[in-house]
Amino acid sequence: MAIIRIDHKPESLGVITPLQLIIPEPGDMRGVPVRDRKVLFLLHGLSEDAGAWQRYTMIEVFAQERGLIVVMPSGARSFYIDRRDGQKYFTYLTEELPTYLSAVFGIEAKRERTLIAGSSMGGYGAFKAALTCPERYAAACSLSGVLSAGILQGLSADPRRAEFELLFGGLERLAGGEHDPLVWLRNAAEKRNAGETTLPELTVCCGKQDELYPLSLAFREACARLDVPLTYHESDGAHDWRYWNREIEWFLKTALDGSHD
Template identity: 50%
Template sequence: MALFRIDHSSACVKVNLPLYLILPSPGSLKEKTLADFRVLFLLHGLSDDASAWQRYTNIEILARELDLVVIMPTGGRSMYTDMTNGQAYFSYLTEELPEYLQKLFRLNLKRENTAIAGLSMGGYGAFKAALLRPELYSAAGSFSGVLGLQFFPKIEDESMRREFTQLFGDLDRAVGSKYDPLVWLENAAKEPAAYPRLYASCGRQDELLPLNRIFYQRAQALGFPLTYVEADGIHDWFFWQDQITYFLRHFYQAPAQTA
């Protein structure tokens, strides 16, 4: 496999952004083209950057094993939202970036060929993309994801409150708003067959476990299909390494869909 870094200008975010890609090396292509490979968008967490998955996991080995093109975009500290300051990270992720990649590499980004996953903030972003733009993805994974906003009204640190207010507006009204994963879930449950397959996992020693359990319980109550896994672990890369391996092997055993 080959690792690419592209620094490019984003009209949505209004800055230059680094973008990491894992692509097949020339020798592994043989008679294939990039359109013959499945595509995974892989999102980083709040305190990481676009290089984190490649640095801390074996994602390149998994990409080779499963014939994947892996796209690792920059999300900053945006929670993958269209922020009130005009930096539209969600629009970048779901509109501008796929169009750019399709033109540049001629990837096959048909729904049945494309998945999205992420950790922590990236789990929030992956499920947001999957549940608000279900026509784009066939599967989505959240590992230790922020699958609820119940903690945000309780934030006492003033600098953090200011930061997250740029993302969600009034934090005291975040729960039940358009930014709330439970609201996305309830809307999706009206027509579950139209949505991607969802996988969520969290470590039993992770502080985000209550949010993940609430999301899972709500999905069960609504009859919405969700593969949910709890395992021993905290909010760290040892857990996420195990989970990205399980997620990809669970969802990607079938042959790729060609263009």
């Protein structure tokens, strides 16, 4: 198992940025070369970093069991969007990073073997990527994701409000705008209906004791209204790593092994 930490300077970010990779040993890849392996882009949440998934979960074990390459980029506190002040985290995630992985490591993130998932803010980023760039991903999973603009607009007394106002260019315009998950969903459904795209397999997981649980329920209802297939998985759990460790394994079993146990 190769565990690699890289500090590189993406053009889309303009700053030295950490990146972590898990690349299974050749024996665990069952003779399939790196360029043909399945790849999981795994995104961290608001207060974490590129190494969080390795520190707090068994993702190395899950990757080894499946010969899976795992790419864990740094998203800082960006919500993985292209910021108006110049740093383009979404461009980095969906365009520059796959190109870099191909050029440096020979990792080819072809749609049919590429997955994306994330927790909390990372769930937001994973679904933004999957719904606005569906040609890049076969499957996507939101783990306790921020799947509604409304929760950010309601942070009237939260000290983070000023930060998010700057990040999104004003919270009052968030609902119904380019950063609203329901807008991504509706636009993706319209393109699918017009025969312009094929949607990735979408999975939403959230613990019933999580404060973001209502957001996952609302997203499930929106998918039903738009006739967008969604695998929805809820169970007891909070907004924490115990839950995400359990659910990322469940997602991998579902997406790669075909198991729904």
